[in-house]
Amino acid sequence: MKFFVDTADTAEIRDLAETGLLDGVTTNPSLIHKSGRKFLEVVEEICGLVDGPVSAEVVALDHETMMKEAAVLRKIADNVAIKVPLTIDGLKTCKALSEEGCMVNVTLCFSANQALLAAKAGASFISPFVGRHDDNGFDGMKLIEDIRLIYDNYGFETEILAASLRHPIHVLECAKIGADVITAPPAVIKSLFNHVLTDKGLASFAADWAKTGQSIL
Numbered sequence: 001m002k003f004f005v006d007t008a009d010t011a012e013i014r015d016l017a018e019t020g021l022l023d024g025v026t027t028n029p030s031l032i033h034k035s036g037r038k039f040l041e042v043v044e045e046i047c048g049l050v051d052g053p054v055s056a057e058v059v060a061l062d063h064e065t066m067m068k069e070a071a072v073l074r075k076i077a078d079n080v081a082i083k084v085p086l087t088i089d090g091l092k093t094c095k096a097l098s099e100e101g102c103m104v105n106v107t108l109c110f111s112a113n114q115a116l117l118a119a120k121a122g123a124s125f126i127s128p129f130v131g132r133h134d135d136n137g138f139d140g141m142k143l144i145e146d147i148r149l150i151y152d153n154y155g156f157e158t159e160i161l162a163a164s165l166r167h168p169i170h171v172l173e174c175a176k177i178g179a180d181v182i183t184a185p186p187a188v189i190k191s192l193f194n195h196v197l198t199d200k201g202l203a204s205f206a207a208d209w210a211k212t213g214q215s216i217l
């Protein structure tokens with residue numbers, strides 16, 4: 001399973017990239033706003049920090065303008081994946097860009113039927129939003145399961161990029177179901193390292209080692 005981080009905070013991206021765990025980055029207009037930085041500049045910087053796909057989202061609602069925005073974003077770096085919304089115009093754009101060999105991440109997916117349409121439009125990634133689904137009283141993980149089943153039934157190569165993940169159990173469930181990629185905020189990815197017994201074990205080893213009076217170096 002690939003790990004993408006969902007942020008436009010380049011310090012956080014740099015930090016996670018050093019662990020060797022990071023396979024890509026997703027951004028969205030809200031994350032760009034939160035960063036307080038210029039969109040094109042921040043995407044360019046992120047593309048230099050990771051080798052994998054960096055999702056940059058178009059903001060137009062019509063196909064023609066989406067294509068123009070995508071042309072600007074694609075020039076930034078070879079690892080830019082154009083993020084388009086799951087609308088008719090978004091999927092027209094997805095089809096056109098995919099046919100040109102451009103990576104496309106179809107975002108704001110809330111149903112398995114929508115995911116089916118995105119795969120037929122040639123999407124490289126489909127982004128079902130698990131957390132927002134849960135927030136509204138639906139079962140976000142069931143959505144991932146349904147999409148996995150449908151994509152496997154027909155051999156679609158579109159990667160399931162489970163998005164809007166809020167906690168470690170979301171990550172665990174996605175791994176069990178077989179999501180291809182997860183994207184989560186830095187804090188959620190960092191929380192995967194934590195276990196109280198690791199901390200406890202480390203403290204007791206350190207205490208016993210100190211009693212030996214030895215040093216390795």
Ligand code: E4P
Binds near residue numbers: 006027127129131165
């Ligand atoms: C995915 O690409 C989105 O940027 C993201 O996962 C949305 O997450 P949120 O629901 O926490 O805003």
